[in-house]
Amino acid sequence: MSIGIVFVILAIAMVLGPVMLMKPSGRQRQLARLRQEALENGLQSRISSVPKELGSYTAAPTIAVYQKRWLDRRYTGTETLMLYRTAYSHDIHFHGVWDWQEGVTMSSMPNEALKNNLDALPDSVLAVEISTLGVGLFWLEKGCSVETLSSFYPAIMNWVEEQGMLEKNVETAS
Template identity: 40%
Template structure:
């Protein structure tokens, strides 16, 4: 019996070392999400984690952001969030403005087009100084990513110009004539 004791101790020691290492190994879901986010980065998108809209409960979801080409003088800081139910007072069915901050009216048509192109697991469209982003739960996988990538590449330039603040011409003399 004493000859088995060292073998049992060695097996337990190996199990104690391998167990935590195997526990830290990423799951297949983690590998899939890492692959999606790597594909987004390769496509020129930034990925950030942000809190879900209040209607979606607690937790976070990834925001895939397409940067602005010319970020100067843009009306940013607004967003559209998925709501619990459709209502005619909302911007577009189940989508409504975050914190009551609206995009300029010139962008509304392109935003409606963007919302129609998003996958079902999208939860928000966010406009920040960094770019136009789509928050989604990533459950639709690669097809959802392709839909977001296509929608952002097609409509981000249109939205960017629609939210650009008009240039003021302050180079007039006192009598109203251009200098």
């Protein structure tokens, strides 16, 4: 009789085990909520490989990028620009701990709104990407809310426009 009970318990475990493994973890549910909230705030999220410059901040091979797209503008730059958080502040950096990816030099100084926004970004935001798609923030998905993250995009996008890197998109212009 006891061996029959053992077999029944093993059979139940064999059926329930894989089902329980497929159930999303608490962190997976939290990430799904964050990404849904991003969509509601006009942001798109994607997963990207961690750039080599950020290797000291995370051991993970990928990182989330929350992106605000250009709506009525078009980025005229020839390459994607990346502004990285460095481990230390230095005068030769673009601003404080923020510096451009290797090989990129920007001669203009950051404006006050951009400086304040870069200084206010939570430590979990590791990079700012400026591309034909829009402005993206490389974020560890912790340390602030999506709503707070959304508040940083206008100053960065205005700075890009001030640098003359945007033009009116003729397809959407009336």
